[in-house]
Amino acid sequence: MNLGPITIPWELIRIVVALVAILLFIVVNAGLVLVYLERKIAGFIQRRPGPYEVGPHGSLQLIVDGVKLLGKELHTPACGDKLLFWAAPILAFTPIPLLFLPMPFARNLVGLDSELGMVLILAFAGLNVLALCLAGWGSFNKWSLLGAIRSVSQAVAYEIPLLLTVLSVVLMAGTLKLSTIVEGQGTWPWQWYWLRQPLGFCVFFVCMLAETNRAPFDLPEAESELAAGFHTEYSGLGFGIFFLSEYAAMIVGSSVCVTLFLGGWQGPFLPGFIWFVAKVYALLLTMMWIRWTFPRVRFDQLLTISWRWLIPLSLLNLVATAFFMKL
Amino acid sequence: MSQKPTVDLGGDFYATAFQAAGDRQDRVILNMGPQHPSTHGVLRIIIEMEGEYILRAEPVLGYLHRMHEKMGEVKTYHQYLPNMGRVDYLHALAWNWGYVGAVERLAGIEVPRRAEFIRVITCELNRINSHLLWWGAYLLDLGGFTPIVYAFDDREQIMDLLQMPTGSRLTYCYYRFGGVRQDITDKFVEDTREFCKRFKPRLSLYKDLVTDNFILRKRCEQIGDLPLETARRYGATGPVIRGSGLAYDVRRAEPYSVYPELEFEVPVYDARDAMARYLVRMDEMRESLRIIEQALDMLPEGDFLAPKAPKRIKAPKGDSYFAVEGARGKIGVYVASDGSNVPYRVKLRSPSFSNLSLFDELARGTLLADAVSILGSLDLVIPEIDR
Amino acid sequence: MTLWREIREAVKGLYSLAVGMKITGKEFAKPWITTRYPWKTVDNLSTYFGHVELVPGAEDPGETSCIACGICAKNCPSSAITVKAAPSVEEPAAEGEKKKKARKKPGVFLVDFSLCSLCGQCVEGCPQDALRFSRHVYWAVMDRKNLTVDLLDRLAKAGGAKAGGNAGLPDA
Numbered sequence: 002m003n004l005g006p007i008t009i010p011w012e013l014i015r016i017v018v019a020l021v022a023i024l025l026f027i028v029v030n031a032g033l034v035l036v037y038l039e040r041k042i043a044g045f046i047q048r049r050p051g052p053y054e055v056g057p058h059g060s061l062q063l064i065v066d067g068v069k070l071l072g073k074e075l076h077t078p079a080c081g082d083k084l085l086f087w088a089a090p091i092l093a094f095t096p097i098p099l100l101f102l103p104m105p106f107a108r109n110l111v112g113l114d115s116e117l118g119m120v121l122i123l124a125f126a127g128l129n130v131l132a133l134c135l136a137g138w139g140s141f142n143k144w145s146l147l148g149a150i151r152s153v154s155q156a157v158a159y160e161i162p163l164l165l166t167v168l169s170v171v172l173m174a175g176t177l178k179l180s181t182i183v184e185g186q187g188t189w190p191w192q193w194y195w196l197r198q199p200l201g202f203c204v205f206f207v208c209m210l211a212e213t214n215r216a217p218f219d220l221p222e223a224e225s226e227l228a229a230g231f232h233t234e235y236s237g238l239g240f241g242i243f244f245l246s247e248y249a250a251m252i253v254g255s256s257v258c259v260t261l262f263l264g265g266w267q268g269p270f271l272p273g274f275i276w277f278v279a280k281v282y283a284l285l286l287t288m289m290w291i292r293w294t295f296p297r298v299r300f301d302q303l304l305t306i307s308w309r310w311l312i313p314l315s316l317l318n319l320v321a322t323a324f325f326m327k328l
Numbered sequence: 329m330s331q332k333p334t335v336d337l338g339g340d341f342y343a344t345a346f347q348a349a350g351d352r353q354d355r356v357i358l359n360m361g362p363q364h365p366s367t368h369g370v371l372r373i374i375i376e377m378e379g380e381y382i383l384r385a386e387p388v389l390g391y392l393h394r395m396h397e398k399m400g401e402v403k404t405y406h407q408y409l410p411n412m413g414r415v416d417y418l419h420a421l422a423w424n425w426g427y428v429g430a431v432e433r434l435a436g437i438e439v440p441r442r443a444e445f446i447r448v449i450t451c452e453l454n455r456i457n458s459h460l461l462w463w464g465a466y467l468l469d470l471g472g473f474t475p476i477v478y479a480f481d482d483r484e485q486i487m488d489l490l491q492m493p494t495g496s497r498l499t500y501c502y503y504r505f506g507g508v509r510q511d512i513t514d515k516f517v518e519d520t521r522e523f524c525k526r527f528k529p530r531l532s533l534y535k536d537l538v539t540d541n542f543i544l545r546k547r548c549e550q551i552g553d554l555p556l557e558t559a560r561r562y563g564a565t566g567p568v569i570r571g572s573g574l575a576y577d578v579r580r581a582e583p584y585s586v587y588p589e590l591e592f593e594v595p596v597y598d599a600r601d602a603m604a605r606y607l608v609r610m611d612e613m614r615e616s617l618r619i620i621e622q623a624l625d626m627l628p629e630g631d632f633l634a635p636k637a638p639k640r641i642k643a644p645k646g647d648s649y650f651a652v653e654g655a656r657g658k659i660g661v662y663v664a665s666d667g668s669n670v671p672y673r674v675k676l677r678s679p680s681f682s683n684l685s686l687f688d689e690l691a692r693g694t695l696l697a698d699a700v701s702i703l704g705s706l707d708l709v710i711p712e713i714d715r
Numbered sequence: 716m717t718l719w720r721e722i723r724e725a726v727k728g729l730y731s732l733a734v735g736m737k738i739t740g741k742e743f744a745k746p747w748i749t750t751r752y753p754w755k756t757v758d759n760l761s762t763y764f765g766h767v768e769l770v771p772g773a774e775d776p777g778e779t780s781c782i783a784c785g786i787c788a789k790n791c792p793s794s795a796i797t798v799k800a801a802p803s804v805e806e807p808a809a810e811g812e813k814k815k816k817a818r819k820k821p822g823v824f825l826v827d828f829s830l831c832s833l834c835g836q837c838v839e840g841c842p843q844d845a846l847r848f849s850r851h852v853y854w855a856v857m858d859r860k861n862l863t864v865d866l867l868d869r870l871a872k873a874g875g876a877k878a879g880g881n882a883g884l885p886d887a
Contacts, residue, residue: 046739047477049749143358147380147696216471217543220697294739295543295732297471299697300380302546310725407792410834474739481748488759495764495848501834509835537738542728639840 012113016102019112023101031248033063039248039289046293073237078141081234086139090235090242093132096125097249104256105180107266107273118179119171122257123164126212129250130156133221136243140234148233151300152214152221158307159211159218165315166201166208169322170194170261183265193264200318202262204311206284209254211303213247216292220300255284342388346374354378360699362391368465368703369710373687375699382699385691387684392714400663400674405431405505405641408674413499415676416712418458421451422654424503426661427674429584429650431505434663435643442630443507444586449520449623450490450502451652452616456527457486458655459609459616466606466704467538470547475538482530485523492516506637517624524617531614539610548603552690552702555600563682566657567612568706570596571604578653589626592619602705609707642669656680656707678712756853765851766828767837769870770844777871781845783821787837795830796837799823821867829862 037052037060044051052059077083103118105111115121130153137149173194174182186193195202211218235243259265259280266273268280298306343357361372370391376384396411403411412427413420425447432439439447460483464476487497493512494502502509538544559569569576577594579587595611597604647664657679664673683706691699750757772778783800801822838846856862 042743043473045743047474048481048742048745048747049477050747050751053751143356150380219471290736290739293474294537294735295472295541296467296538296547297697298543299547300695403792406790406836406840407834409836410792410832414832474742478742484748491759492762495762495835496833497763499832501832504839509839533738537735540731541735542731545728 016113019102020098023098023112027097027101027249027252028245031252032067032245035248035252035285036066036244037063038286039292042286042289043293046290067241070237070241075238076234076236078139078234081141082139084139085135086234087239089132089136089139090239090246092135093129093246094242094249096128097246097253099125100253101256103179104260105183105265106277110266110274111180114178114180117177119167119177119182122253123167126250126253127156127160129212129246132246136235142234145233148221154300155211155214155218155220155303158304159208159311162204162307162311162315163208163212165312165319166198166205167261169198169201169315169319172319172322172326173197179260179265183260183267186264186267188264188267188269190264193262193267195262198262198318198322200314201322202258204315204318205258205262207306207311209258210288210291211307213250213254215251215288217295217298218303219292219297220303251285251288252281255281255288258284342372342386343374346376346384346386355383368708369713371684371708371710371713373703375691375696377696380695380697382691382694382696385688385699387687389684389714392711394711394715396715397674397676400671402670404669405643405671406639408671409504410499410501413496413501414711415715416654416656416659416678416680416709417499418461418709419454419655419659420498420500421447421454421502422652422659423661423676424500425451426650426652426654426659426676427663428503428505429652430648430661430663431641431643433650434646434648434665435505435638435641437506437637438634439507439585440631440634441586441628442511443632443634445623445627446493446508446512446632447503448586448590449512449620449627450493450500450508452619452623453486453490453520454500455655456613456616457483457490459613460486462609462655462704462707463534463538466707467544469700469704470544472538472544475534478530478534478537482527485526489516489519489523492519504633504637505641506634507632509633511632517627520620521624524621527617531610535610539607545603547697547701548606548705549599549601551602551694551698552705553600554686554690558686558689562685564657564686565679565682566654566707567605567608568657568683568686570594570608571606571705572600573598578651578658582651584650584652586623590619590622592622602701605705605707640669642667643671647673651677654679656709656712657683676715678715680706680708680710680712684708684713760850760852763850763852764833764835765849765854766831766864767826767846767866768849768851768864769824769866770847771870771873776873779821779845779867779870780843781821781824781841782819782843783824784819784842786840786842787846790836790840791831792834792836793830793832795827797823797825797827824866826864826866827862828864829859 040062041051041059050059052062055062055065077086100122102112103115103121105114113121133152133156134149137145137147137152140146170182171177174185176182182194210216214221256277259277263280263284264276266277268276343359346357356377358375358377359372360375362370364371372388372391374386374388375382394414396415399411400408408427409424412423415423431437460479464479467475490500491497493508493510493516494500496502554564554568554572556569556572556574559572559574565576565578573596575594575596578584580594592615595608595615597607643663643665645665645667647662649660649662652659652661658677659679660675660677662673662675662677663671664675666672687699687703687706690702694702769779769781772780781798783798785798788794788796788798799822801820803817803819833848835848838848
């Protein structure tokens with residue numbers, strides 16, 4: 002596009018538009034719908050209504066909560082590192098819209114259909130851990146530090162089986178481009194990759210739970226032990242951003258899982274975008290169901306699960322995939 | 329660069345006295361508490377940690393000291409009754425019983441049979457209540473957020489039941505010297521039987537949902553190994569010592585009231601870990617149900633309060649001790665009288681105090697998450713520790 | 716082979732997790748057990764103890780059989796009751812009869828509910844059985860002073876009405 006002396010490449014405009022749309026998508030879904038769903042599901046599992054008063058069946062509760070969070074004092078711990086303390090929530094949230102860029106929402110609805118889409122996602126997903134570390138250190142609070150330390154080991158341990166399962170799918174599909182992976186799967190559920198890689202699907206799901214710090218792997222923010230762990234000292238907007246980024250990370254994880262294993266936007270009769278959102282929500286609801294059922298796994302058991310079970314299983318998966326590909 | 333505000337990092341008297349032995353830089357002193365989501369009440373534990381491992385732990389008590397024993401010296405015998413409901417509000421009727429039993433022993437007051445049965449039924453209902461809350465709170469500590477809500481549903485039903493004779497929901501003041509305050513109605517008997525029928529499948533639900541759960545088993549098994557000798561040394565009683573293999577239950581060892589006529593088992597497990605203590609309490613709920621059903625069947629007609637129960641007590645000189653099996657262990661009340669209408673001394677032996685003293689030895693060398701699990705398995709109620 | 720045993724244990728463990736999820740899934744579909752207070756209230760309050768109140772007399776519901784002996788005030792562990800006798804009115808003796816001593820009546824009867832522990836020593840210690848627990852349980856005030864109930868006022872206002880309600884309370 003030619004604006005006199007400046008030429009703005011078409012791709013840049015496309016990326017900016019995509020980012021804005023994604024931000025809207027995240028804020029609406031993660032901020033409003035998902036938290037509401039979580040609280041409602043928690044309520045129903047516990048045989049109580051959940052949010053009910055504000056708006057019909059509590060639908061406006063989240064908006065009011067958002068306003069409340071915005072109105073709180075932004076308190077910094079007196080001796081903490083102010084820069085790191087406030088860099089942490091920003092760093093937690095900023096990569097998330099980038100992670101959605103290569104994701105195919107529908108047949109032609111991709112932000113940046115790059116050849117290395119999968120690598121882009123995996124690269125930026127690792128920044129979450131840095132944010133937790135900064136939060137733990139900048140809080141000047143021993144409890145937060147414990148939470149941050151735990152999160153590092155957890156993230157490293159679960160990154161590996163995640164990569165290995167993704168590698169298996171990529172090997173099978175032959176490309177790192179996400180839209181091609183989705184198009185390689187068929188319309189019907191039995192044509193999706195989860196039946197060809199059942200072990201990979203399960204391992205990926207568990208790793209995704211651990212990477213997003215969701216129960217039963219939510220030790221970094223273990224409420225009962227560490228009094229909210231790494232985000233103890235945050236109030237108001239800081240906490241709000243962490244909260245938002247956790248749910249947004251959940252959506253990212255589910256989207257990647259859907260893209261790789263559950264056929265992305267493929268599905269009979271209905272338009273692609275609806276199928277995509279439906280599948281993502283199905284996975285999210287399962288994650289919430291798991292959260293409200295099980296107690297927390299202990300820290301060393303968490304690492305044991307990863308190093309002793311998930312990594313060998315995912316290696317096995319990879320070798321089997323390679324073997325069957327050769328045949 | 330602005331001046332960074334300085335903070336005195338020394339800590340208070342207890343933290344400084346607890347300073348890390350030696351000069352190692354990688355040891356952290358952490359305060360678990362007085363405000364902490366998993367110390368049930370206002371308990372402060374100073375922990376020395378290396379990474380995630382606990383090297384030393386020391387509880388600092390007194391945040392909830394309300395001078396109950398001093399109040400025993402200035403209030404008359406009757407005036408002291410409401411205090412006992414507040415010492416351990418979760419098993420208030422057992423503390424009621426301990427005090428009332430001690431004074432009855434001292435003053436030689438007889439309790440009619442119907443009153444004894446009413447006491448047994450209400451105390452066992454209260455025990456189930458207490459164990460349900462322990463169970464829910466324990467799982468909350470471990471990260472499972474739903475069982476506590478299920479437990480509270482059952483607790484509501486029991487509280488509704490106990491509201492009928494006592495008029496309260498938590499801090500009961502129901503027992504009197506020579507019986508109970510008011511009689512139980514037929515509606516109470518009917519509803520209690522209904523409850524017993526409704527509660528048994530709930531216990532199976534809890535077993536399927538939680539006790540057999542793989543994650544919970546991994547969190548509780550082989551955690552907090554308590555050898556029997558250590559438990560005896562510290563005077564631990566109740567489910568803590570029954571989880572280490574000793575079948576010591578005050579209802580069988582020093583029988584009181586009509587317990588000798590009731591058939592029930594004392595659950596004992598040998599595993600010595602947190603899972604054993606957990607299973608003891610779950611089994612105790614089942615046994616309490618058995619006791620309640622038997623007592624309801626055997627409930628005789630008669631007085632609920634001894635006809636000659638004194639309205640003012642001037643106990644003869646002397647002292648007496650009465651022990652009761654509480655939900656947490658052996659509750660003991662010692663009353664010494666000098667002949668006036670005010671006791672000379674009331675000593676309350678709280679089981680949680682002895683159980684808490686075990687924590688230091690149990691927590692050495694464990695992870696912080698395990699320490700939380702051990703603390704939960706000891707079933708502490710801090711108001712009872714501080715009195 | 717310990718590996719085989721571990722695998723078996725892991726499979727059994729995963730099965731227990733599935734059982735747990737089935738249970739919460741079933742509970743998800745069951746109706747709520749909570750009551751939406753204050754639009755709906757619970758219906759089991761007939762046995763719950765509110766603060767103490769004077770029992771209305773059998774013949775005259777506005778009169779009490781209390782003789783202002785003060786036993787309730789002495790019995791109270793928290794000194795929550797204040798009772799003062801009304802100045803006695805001497806009745807003129809009828810012709811040929813001895814002068815009767817007028818029955819004492821309470822002039823002031825206050826209960827500070829902020830100190831009360833619902834122990835019932837006042838109710839049980841009363842020689843006239845003039846006290847009972849009311850059913851006044853839905854009570855909230857903004858100032859601690861408003862937690863003191865004037866029982867005589869309450870009795871006069873209730874005048875034989877049933878034992879619930881706000882009768883006789885000072886303005887909040």
